[in-house]
Amino acid sequence: EAGVAQSPRYKIIEKRQSVAFWCNPISGHATLYWYQQILGQGPKLLIQFQNNGVVDDSQLPKDRFSAERLKGVDSTLKIQPAKLEDSAVYLCASSLEVEGNYGYTFGSGTRLTVV
Amino acid sequence: GENVEQHPSTLSVQEGDSAVIKCTYSDSASNYFPWYKQELGKRPQLIIDIRSNVGEKKDQRIAVTLNKTAKHFSLHITETQPEDSAVYFCAASRREGGYNKLIFGAGTRLAVHP
Numbered sequence: 001e002a003g004v005a006q007s008p009r010y011k012i013i014e015k016r017q018s019v020a021f022w023c024n025p026i027s028g029h030a031t032l033y034w035y036q037q038i039l040g041q042g043p044k045l046l047i048q049f050q051n052n053g054v055v056d057d058s059q060l061p062k063d064r065f066s067a068e069r070l071k072g073v074d075s076t077l078k079i080q081p082a083k084l085e086d087s088a089v090y091l092c093a094s095s096l097e098v099e100g101n102y103g104y105t106f107g108s109g110t111r112l113t114v115v
Numbered sequence: 116g117e118n119v120e121q122h123p124s125t126l127s128v129q130e131g132d133s134a135v136i137k138c139t140y141s142d143s144a145s146n147y148f149p150w151y152k153q154e155l156g157k158r159p160q161l162i163i164d165i166r167s168n169v170g171e172k173k174d175q176r177i178a179v180t181l182n183k184t185a186k187h188f189s190l191h192i193t194e195t196q197p198e199d200s201a202v203y204f205c206a207a208s209r210r211e212g213g214y215n216k217l218i219f220g221a222g223t224r225l226a227v228h229p
Binding site for chain 2: 031033040041042043044045048050055056091095097103104105106107108109
């Protein structure tokens with residue numbers, strides 16, 4: 001089974017610039033998540049999709065972050081404009097969400113550095 | 116909303132010893148508790164999980180226990196090996212509207228010394 005694909009692996013931008021991350025979940029996984037992991041902390045949920053609909057975006061800073069999942073497959077997360085505190089690893093995860101199998105599979109993440 | 120606290124933040128053991136990591140959660144409706152292992156620069160990987168209808172689950176050298184009354188759960192690693200060195204995250208969630216929303220602890224950095 002192919003894993004969750006993310007790109008790019010690394011990105012360095014200046015503050016106030018914009019950046020976009022891409023995620024392709026495991027085939028057949030209807031639920032997709034974006035998490036932000038700041039160095040030394042646990043992953044923090046930003047947004048959760050079920051197919052192409054948003055289930056939860058309560059923790060997404062909507063003044064600068066946006067995400068979409070057109071066609072219910074791959075997803076993009078955008079930050080515009082970026083701030084220094086946005087420096088983190090952005091993890092995408094997907095899950096099958098069937099009875100007895102609730103585990104997430106994470107992608108390798110995109111490490112963002114804002115300078 | 117759910118809040119998960121994890122301790123210790125760092126743990127150092129000798130190879131062959133046991134390691135225990137503990138987590139507490141705040142939402143009594145949470146019913147799914149996975150543990151993830153994250154090696155340096157790599158993705159978190161699910162190593163074991165437990166649902167609220169059982170008190171303990173074991174998989175080779177790894178076990179998880181759950182105390183619903185006290186709202187805490189623990190990861191036990193026996194006969195630790197250097198390759199167990201990593202950051203371990205606990206998480207808690209409840210099924211709501213057919214979906215899980217995992218809330219993670221801050222992580223425990225485990226170092227196993229040969």
